Amino acid sequence: MEHTANYIGLIPLLPLVGAVVIGLMHMFTCTGKAFSEKLYGALACVGPVLSFFLALVVFFHLRDLPVDQRHLTHNVFTWFAVGDLKVDMAFLVDPLSGLYLLFVTFIGSLIHIYSIGYMAGDENFGKFFCYLNLFLGSMLILVLGSGPVVMFVGWEGVGLCSYLLISFFATDTENVLAGNKAFIVNRIGDLGFVLGMSVLFWAIGSGGFDYLSLKANTHLLTPGVGIAVCLLLFIGACGKSAQIPLYVWLPDAMAGPTPVSALIHAATMVTAGVYMVARFSFMYAHFTTAGTIVAWVGILTALLSAIYGMFQSDIKKILAYSTVSQLGYMFAGVGVAAYSAGIFHVFTHAFFKALLFLGAGSVIYALHHQQDVWQMGGLKNKMPRTYMTMLIGALALAGFPPFSGFFSKDEILFMALANGHTGIWLIGVLVAAMTAYYTFRLIFLVFHGTPRNQEAYDHAHEAPAVMTVPLIVLAAGAALAGVLNLPALFGGNMVVSTWLEPSLTEHHPHMSHGVEILAMLASVVAVVIGITIAYKKFGQGAEEPEFTGFAKLGYHKFYVDEIYNAVFVQPFKGIGSVISRFLEPNVTDSFVKFATWIYRKAGTSFKALQVGYVRVYALYMVIGLSLMSLFLSQSIN
């Protein structure tokens, strides 16, 4: 089965080819008669679906290998080799990237299908699918890359697609600004990533710059350098995965079309940071200080964005903050060295968050682009399929047993407790209650009670099958995915954790079942309390409250955007205007002008020599030849 490895290169290639074909088709027809949407839809889905099947083939091949040989590499070509640095465009499939590969292509395919329904009638239908395919290709490069440099190619690719898709409805200034914000904030993170890579190369890069060589050479790092590398890489992860202090772009990113929010800003791209930390688990596990910082940043982000989530009124913003919050959990997981728990949460989160976003998209679609939850209500009779699937998603997000979110979140919290991070565990349980509260606040406000906007309610209708079928598939995943990693307590054997073990560097602490049951009970109680409060306040219908005190602070997100604006954006704008008004015209321009002045002067002086008379040119020739002869005779003697 040697040839299976050769398919690996095709997995990211297929969506990329799709992107090029669709992009060219759209480019040549955007002024004239467009191709039919059916053609675009079919072309767009071919790449992701084929990639998914290839991923399945590779995955099952990987599963058949003995545990210690579970890594397939496929070297496409040598990208560049400079001095010690030799970078291959090579792909690596091991248990970690194999699992990622499966769910990225699976959820990606589903969202492509859903988008055919959601984007129907848009004039830039082709462009949308071009970007979506490009995103999937970049994401697969990110996941499959065999070293940090190839990962960075995908990392930048997904960042670009995120920017393009957030500002997809570019006629609206607000969307363009949201896109810019996402891009610029990500850029700050990327700087950290590049610096981290550079320091890593400087320290141990001469022994090879792919994960396997780096893993073998980690022990050569001094603690200072190692922690610096870990933290710099984590800054990159903060940008991409929206952690404190760079989380501000993700809620604004909801300006993009809803399938984009589901695919990029919930299920796949934003988890790239978690993936990266897990990929470098050999370093974060070696330098535990860095891991602890990651965990604390993660859990504080979870807390902060859960507070925000409780007071928002835009349905997509609520989900966006819950995404930030869940990402915080994932970082808490990988930070306390529970890498498989963190990755498992990525896996389940991809299902239920994509489901919730697509459900929200279905609601928005039904209400003709109404996103304010205070304008909704009572929709459960009008949209039964959306309601049922979203309810499953909400239960999974809240972490209610036995839905998938319960197992993954609880595993993280339990591992935090087991590894001695009691503070993180306590905050985690608190956030679990808050998560349950704001999730069910959303469900009650949208689907229960009485309609708040009668006109919108009357026009509401269930979405077409092309949109509801992906919802049902995702709901099945959100409900059942937890079974994959059933802890020993329930008679399971942690299939996912065992599967991931060869890729990760982690230790399994032993705690008694008693503590595990208590920890589990604590989080279930927290979830039940959260749901009960939400039901008390919103279950019977409620009116939009006036926010005062703490709630007002939460509604305005503690004015963090305004503070960033005052502390970073405005000073830089000031510096920019000083440069453009004073420095540029007076200092840099004068250098440029001096250079042109020299050439002009030289030109006018030499112009006098060009008189146009033949005999003068003959004289120049004689002078030149004489000087040459003189020089030659001098050098011969």
Place this chain on the structure above:
Amino acid sequence: MIQDYLILSIILFCLGILGVITRRNVFTVFMSIELMLNAANLAFIAFSRLHESMDGHVLAMMIMAVAAAEAALALAVVILLHKHKGKLDTNVFSLLRG
């Protein structure tokens, strides 16, 4: 012995250069160029005698043939120039465009 011939050759060559640089009549310039060619011929012949070989003679014959061809061409050009401006003063022809 050889020096005398070479000195004569140099004198002729310099006279030619002087003519090309200072005179303005196209014919005079042309004749000065011929003078320079023949100064070179003289040097060739002198060296040929010195080394007792025929190479210099061959070159001299060739220069004479080339000079004859060139003269035919140059005279045609001179006629065209005269037709164009009605003068044979080189200062008149100081612009690239007609």
